[in-house]
Amino acid sequence: MTMQGSKVFAEGSDDAARTIVAFCRYAREQGLAGGVQVTLGGLRAALCLGMANRETLRSGLRAVICSSKDEWELFDQIFETFWDPVESKHSQRVPRRQQRRGVDDSDRNPSTLMSGAVGENQAEGQGSQESAGASELHRLRKADFSTLRQDDLAALETIVLRLLRQMSARLSRRQRMATSRGRLDLRRTIHHSISRGGDPIDLRYHKRKPRPNRLVILLDISGSMSPYSLFLVRFVYVLQKHFKQVNTFLFSTELVEITRLLHARRPPEALRSLSQLATGWSGGTKIGACLSDFNKLHARKLRRADTVFVILSDGWDTGEPEMLAAELAAVKHRVHKLIWLNPLLGLADYQPITRGMSAALPYIDVFAPAHNLESLMALERHL
Amino acid sequence: METSVGSSPSASSQSIDTIISGFEHLGYVTDRSLATAIYLVTQLRKPLLVEGHAGLGKTEVAKVLAAFLAARLIRLQCYEGLDISSAVYEWNYQKQLLAIKIQEPSKQTVEEKEKHIFSREFLLERPLLQSILVEEASPVLLIDEIDRADEAFEAFLLELLSDFQVTIPELGTVHAKHVPYVILTSNRSRELGDALKRRCLYQWIDYPDLEKEMRIVRTRLPGIEQQLAGQVVQFVQFVRKLPLSKPPGIAETLDCAQALIALGKHRLDPEAVEETLSCVSKSVEDSAKIRSAGLERILSLPTGQ
Secondary structure, three states: OOOOHHHHOOOOOHHHHHHHHHHHHHHHHOOOOOOHHHHHHHHHHHHHHOOOOHHHHHHHHHHHHOOOHHHHHHHHHHHHHHHOOOOOOHHHOOOHHHHHHHHHHOOOOOOHHHHHHHHHHHHHHHHOOOOOOHHHHHHHHHOOHHHOOHHHHHHHHHHHHHHHHHHHHHHHHHHHHHOOOOOEOHHHHHHHHHHHOOOOOOOOEOOOOOOOOEEEEEEEOOHHHHHHHHHHHHHHHHHHHHOOOEEEEEEOOOEEEOHHHHOOOOHHHHHHHHHHHOOOOOOOOOHHHHHHHHHHHOHHHOOHHHEEEEEEOOOOOOOOHHHHHHHHHHHHHHOOEEEEEEHHHHOOOOOOOOHHHHHHHHHOOEEEEOOOHHHHHHHHHHO | OOOOOOOOHHHHHHHHHHHHHHHHHOOOOOOHHHHHHHHHHHHHOOOEEEEEOOOOOHHHHHHHHHHHHOOOEEEEEOOOOOOHHHHOEEEOHHHHHHHHHHHOOOOOOHHHHHHHHOOHHHEEEOHHHHHHHOOOOOOEEEEEOHHHOOHHHHHHHHHHHHHOEEEEOOOEEEEOOOOOEEEEEEOOOOOOOHHHHHHOEEEEEOOOOHHHHHHHHHHHOOOOOHHHHHHHHHHHHHHHOOOOOOOOOHHHHHHHHHHHHHOOOOOOOHHHHHHHHHHHOOOHHHHHHHHOOOHHHHHHOOOOO
16 A cells, blocks of 8 residues: 555645545544544545545445444534534534543542542551451451451452462363363374374374453442442452453443453552442442443443353342343343352341342352352352 | 556446446345445455344345355355364365375375375365465455454454465465455444454444335335335334344345235234244244234334335
8 A cells, every 4th residue: 555645636636635634534533533544545435436426425434434333323423514514513512532531530529438448548558567367367258348447458458369369370270170181183193193104193182272251240339238349349459450351340320331440550549530430329229220231332242151240239229120130131141150249148137039139030140148258259169 | 455546436436326236136225325335345455344233134245246246255154263274274184194094105205295295185275265265356255243253363364354365384375366355244242353343444234214125125025015015114114113132134024024925915914913923023022022012003004105
């Protein structure tokens, strides 16, 4: 591809080239893909199609510039606005990118829960001397999260990290043993048999590449979960540092993906910006609606064969149980295993008879408690 | 990558019209948007990524394009776990083993024997290699349901689509004599990588509107009665608006119409709907939703055609 900008067009049609370049730049400002390649593609398409027929030009540029359904749907309006700026309502469109940026920039009142998380981080410095003796460690592993003191949290995090290291080591060893002798590698077997007159004496094997499971975590942050959610967020944060493929979502009345935030190097800042993302922080719960959002927006990223789906919630749902059941069934269809961790299951007299929970039970592969460290670490058995 | 850059705009407009009429002649009703994209495929020689719901004729685009260009169609159906040996090439091991046995008494050196059993004669060409080896003219390469293959394969494909060459360690590098026209389809069950999407032209195929769907039914089923066609299309258009887990595509409309013709129906009444419901709905839940959606209203509408 040696064509360069205006050279593509014949002498005298510089204007046309300039218009296309300007349009590509405009489209990029409006949130579509951009770059030299896209612009060159646009120029070549326009050269093939000519500028005279607006409809044809629109179809051509759309095919070149767009690369997803979302962009496809945005394109027509952008095209109209660029070519007929007077007729369409230019000022009403807020560029998508700027909208997104706006969310990140604003820095207003973090919720009480998150300010707890930040304050707790300061305690981390003192708490991480690992002075926890055996009995202390034992106490912390068994302690219900809702009864923990602020400064226990830091100590807990250290323990989690240590346990996770063991846990992931165990995980990988298990995979190797199971697949130590894979399929016969005929190609290499034959290669080696040539010098032995064609008798395949040394068999060669394909070794199966271990592929770690992908983890998807949905964490309930509604009011009823608040004694637990502070610690569970930190647990997920540590988990995400340790496993490569973890997607994390928060939900209450709305679903918010926080995977990228948890990848931030410094958790307190990440957690603070969380409070701005999650509008339903400690409000009511609509599990069904949130799962529906998940199915619509995020489920496409999953592959059935290797995804473990974990919901951390107490099952108090203000939505329709029928919807919850239908959406869970859809999720179940998409994933390898569906795990529901319920902190209330740690209570001696708890029965999963809330409407939401009983609607959900038929679709759950593993129903386990999540009220203390020990119960969380038991997650390993199911991964 | 040579493109016939000299084509004038009016020629392009004519070519696009030719594509529309040519496709229609082959039984595929298309619109200007898709025809323009296909024209650009032939001019810019970029791959075309076609996305859309199931049953809207994505795969058909490649088949009809091949027929239209009188080119060979080579199809690669993707699935999870698709690997190089089933997509690009594989050695014919049984034949190789036999050849080694036959060569045993000969005086050839080990190197000569090796060269012999790793020659083209023993190579099983899979779709992607086939598309590169075609001698006579550019074939149409259909990579169907690319969203089902995994990311690793997608990355490999990206390399192939930029260079159109395959390296076989035992044989060397094979370059394409004629760069294939590439059509990729995706059901969006997984998001594709940015790099692959950027390399392709893009086309989103949506459910057709009433008028276009009527034309499709009449093109594909020329014998259908006007009234029946109108009713079926209106019925399916109505059903698509219901919150179903699998809304019917054009394939389902055609199935339903064909079933009605086979049953000797002349108009669509509740009884006929019940009998052909399995063409339109693919699950018990969807069927229940359709039944309870007040079909009488839609069936009593004048067809207006």
